[in-house]
Amino acid sequence: MTNEDREIRAHFPILSDEKLVYLDNSATSQRPQAVLDAVEEFYRTVNSNPMRGLYNISIRATEQYEEAREAVADFIGAAEPAEIVFTRNATESLNLVAYSYGEAFIHEGDEIIVSIAEHHSNLLPWQILAKKTGAVLTYFECREDGEFSLDEFKKLLSEKTALVAMTQMSNVFGRLNDVKAFAAEAHRVGAVFVCDGAQSAPHVPVNVIDLDVDFFAFSGHKMYAPMGIGVLYGKKELLEKMPPFLYGGEMIEYVQKYSATYAEVPHKFEAGTVNAGGAVGLLAALKFMKGIGWETIERREEELTAYAYERMLSVPRVKVLGAADASDHHGILTFTIEGVHPHDVAAIMDEHGVCIRAGHHCAQPLHKHLGIMSTSRASLGFYNTHEDIDAFIAALSGMRKEMGYPD
Amino acid sequence: MASTFYNEILTEHNINPMHKHKMEGANVSLEGVNPSCGDDIVLSLKVNDAGVIEDGAFEGDGCAISQASCDMMLDLIIGKPKDEAMRLADIFLRMIKGSVTDEEKDELEEAGILSDISHMPARVKCAVLGWHTMEEMLSDGEPADGGQEGKEKAE
Numbered sequence: 001m002t003n004e005d006r007e008i009r010a011h012f013p014i015l016s017d018e019k020l021v022y023l024d025n026s027a028t029s030q031r032p033q034a035v036l037d038a039v040e041e042f043y044r045t046v047n048s049n050p051m052r053g054l055y056n057i058s059i060r061a062t063e064q065y066e067e068a069r070e071a072v073a074d075f076i077g078a079a080e081p082a083e084i085v086f087t088r089n090a091t092e093s094l095n096l097v098a099y100s101y102g103e104a105f106i107h108e109g110d111e112i113i114v115s116i117a118e119h120h121s122n123l124l125p126w127q128i129l130a131k132k133t134g135a136v137l138t139y140f141e142c143r144e145d146g147e148f149s150l151d152e153f154k155k156l157l158s159e160k161t162a163l164v165a166m167t168q169m170s171n172v173f174g175r176l177n178d179v180k181a182f183a184a185e186a187h188r189v190g191a192v193f194v195c196d197g198a199q200s201a202p203h204v205p206v207n208v209i210d211l212d213v214d215f216f217a218f219s220g221h222k223m224y225a226p227m228g229i230g231v232l233y234g235k236k237e238l239l240e241k242m243p244p245f246l247y248g249g250e251m252i253e254y255v256q257k258y259s260a261t262y263a264e265v266p267h268k269f270e271a272g273t274v275n276a277g278g279a280v281g282l283l284a285a286l287k288f289m290k291g292i293g294w295e296t297i298e299r300r301e302e303e304l305t306a307y308a309y310e311r312m313l314s315v316p317r318v319k320v321l322g323a324a325d326a327s328d329h330h331g332i333l334t335f336t337i338e339g340v341h342p343h344d345v346a347a348i349m350d351e352h353g354v355c356i357r358a359g360h361h362c363a364q365p366l367h368k369h370l371g372i373m374s375t376s377r378a379s380l381g382f383y384n385t386h387e388d389i390d391a392f393i394a395a396l397s398g399m400r401k402e403m404g405y406p407d
Numbered sequence: 408m409a410s411t412f413y414n415e416i417l418t419e420h421n422i423n424p425m426h427k428h429k430m431e432g433a434n435v436s437l438e439g440v441n442p443s444c445g446d447d448i449v450l451s452l453k454v455n456d457a458g459v460i461e462d463g464a465f466e467g468d469g470c471a472i473s474q475a476s477c478d479m480m481l482d483l484i485i486g487k488p489k490d491e492a493m494r495l496a497d498i499f500l501r502m503i504k505g506s507v508t509d510e511e512k513d514e515l516e517e518a519g520i521l522s523d524i525s526h527m528p529a530r531v532k533c534a535v536l537g538w539h540t541m542e543e544m545l546s547d548g549e550p551a552d553g554g555q556e557g558k559e560k561a562e
Contacts, residue, residue, distance in 0.1 A: 339422075341470035343444055343533065344413070351411060360445065373468060374445045403471065404418025 004300075005385045008292070012383055021354040021391045026171050026199060026332055026361075026379035028221045031285075035224055038284035042277050050276045051250050051267070065276040068283035069266070075286050076197075076216060077207035078233050085232040085239070085266040086279055090198040091121040093217035093232035094165075096245045096269060097194055098125030101215075102163070104243055108134030110162035113191075115140045115148065115177075116369045117170040120362040122196040122217075126165050135162065141369060146173035146322040150181055161191040168200035168211075172363050172377070173322035174305075174332025176204060180211045187212070192238065198222055202381075203301060203330050205294050208233050220278065225285035229278030232269070239265040246271040292382070300382040301331045308333055308380065308389045315396050316407070321375060331380035334361070337396065340403050342376040348402055349376075352395040354388075412527075413471065416520050420475035426485075427478060430464035438467075439540030441532045446473040450540045458489045470533050472524070477537030479518040489545050496538045503534055 009015045011032040048058040050065045073081040087093045112126050116139045130137040140156055142148045164186040168179050183193035195213040202223035208216050220229040244251055244262055248271040253261040262268045309326035312318055317338035342358035349356050357377045360367050378392055433451035440447045446469030453462040463481045484492040498511045499518060505525035512519045524534040
């Protein structure tokens, strides 16, 4: 372990257990002490219902909540904080778009294009929307190595295309999709572009204005913040014309017995008591990431991904899904090992103290497209070390033998 | 470090399952699916007029636990009357829940090695897949097309 490894890992209480080899970062990351402290401090010092109190601590709670919104806007390069809606997670953000934008602006005969590599959270809301509205759902397929072709995409587009849903980074391949180019083509035919940023936002700098996506969804818990706080970015002119998603407290302007008017964006979309503790935790996480710096995060993740990928290739009968170049994996290494079912792979890894994911990774249509039932996935974060990878490779190398194969 | 759970009996039943093959002359068969894991088996039995399970086999895919458990089950129940197979299935399912006596566990023969599954909540579904499928088949007694129903239920 290098000095830098030690310094970074010291921020994360759970990593003080040296036997824990945590390689399931795409599912959820660990949380640094600074985030845990910030959440605790919120509840210890200013706890009150934000947005509605007229007394000191409620005003401070509101300020902290809104400071988190500003920090998120800054983090993804949004034009203004009003374009940031807090949700529970990326799943809720994407559902919000489907229910609110979708039901108001998608009509029978419109076409919705969804990439085949989507997590179910950016697939099912569109499948349901298509069923409800009579819109046509079309899949944009990738090559076996996970690459999406712009030329193929152009062939799918038409005047009827109303919405395109695509991830910036698949949770199976780890490849960064050129969403800027896809969004530009979608806009050419007048479609809105919904981008799932759950996997990309923690690992690469994002600028939504540069990407020119219309909606961008991500989760706090995959980027060191607590579970239960997520983000929907939407272009203001779109958010303004969309109806509310949930109705209730704190999202209204004026309520009468038989009608109501609603608050301005983003509050129109934040019905009920908000997760201010979570937002404050997310604020602390963003400050923490800034403190570490993108240079360090990207350098460490890229170097470690390359090391892990190369070592995996040397293990007989192991196949890594996706690109042949490690730099296209961004810490996500999804694999199969001949003759060993992924759930057994994960169970044996667990016996060696290594935490990985196994199954279909909420991407069943993608697995079907690739002709694979299920896979195993190791996913790295910048706090992982060469020792973590060595432990993973040792377990992987002995896997077939443990399962009773002669080699 | 040697594996603690994946012992030789389990891995042998997984790699060289005696009863995993296509079967001629089956009169009941049913598909059992664990959608979250991707375990998917079709269990086929040949039950004679006297209610004795003369033969049985399974096909499909799944993790070592689901496959070995099904193979060990067939080892145990082939040649036994339906009622006896149902009684053993009840013992197995209770073992997985952690409520079984040592004597009862012995009756399960090799399948008794799966008793540790009671401490592995994520794998319970894998271990019980074949047993549940058999229970379902034998309790309705309806032959053949129950497969569709099993599939729909699982999804």
